[in-house]
Amino acid sequence: MKLFSGPMSMFGAKVQIAVGEKGLACETVMVPFGLGRRYEPKDSEVMRINPKGQVPVLIDGGVEIYDSTQIFEYLEHAYPQPALWPVDPAKRATARQLEHASDEVFFPHIVTLMRRDGDGRAEAIESAGRFHSRIDGLLDDRDWLAGAFGFADIAFFMATLFGEVLGAPIARGATNLQGWRHRMAARNAVRAVAAPMLDYMVRKSVTEAAVAARILA
C-alpha cells in the first residue's frame, strides 16, 4: 500500500493514523509542501489519481482512491480488524456523522484562522469553542466520541490539533475533552504521526514547542 500525504496535511494525517491503528504496511510519500508555495508544483501521481490534486491519495494493489473519508471506508472494508467504525448501524451512522462534522463543520472554522488578513477570526474561535463544548458534553458518559475508539476520534484529534496551533485551543474547563485528548495522545499510532508533524510546525515557526508539548502531553 502506498499513501500520498503531506507534512502539514490534516486530511493526510487522518489516513496515516488509521493505517497505523490497523497495523498495515504502508509506504508513505510526503508530497513537497512549502508555506509560501503550498502544494505547488503538484505531485504527478496525485494529479493522475485525484482530479482535485489533493492529498491524501491511496494506492492499494489495483485500488487508487482519494479523500480521507472515502479512504476510511475502503480501509474498513478491506482490513476490518481492528474495527474503526461501530458495527451497529445506528452507532455507525452517529460515528460517521461525527467524523463528517469534524471535517466539514468544525475544521472550516480552523481554516478561517489560516487567513493572513485575519477576517472572521473572532467568530471562528467562538464557533470552534461552541463545537468543543458540544463534544465535551458528549464525552460525559464515554471515553471515545462514538463509544469505541475509531475514525471519528482520529478526525477530531487532527482537527483540534490544528485548532490548538492556530489559536482555538481546547479550554481548560473542558475537562472531558482534555481527558480525551490525553487518551488520544497516548496511542502509538497517533503519536507516530502527530509528533513529526508538530516538530515540522515548530521548525517552520508555525507553532511553539510549548504548544506542541501541550498537545502531546
Ligand SMILES: N[C@@H](CCC(=O)N[C@@H](CS)C(=O)NCC(=O)O)C(=O)O
Ligand atoms: N476532503 C478532502 C480534503 C483534502 C485536502 O483538502 N487536502 C489538502 C491538504 S490537507 C490539499 O491537498 N490541498 C492542496 C490543494 O487544495 O491544492 C479529504 O478529506 O481528503
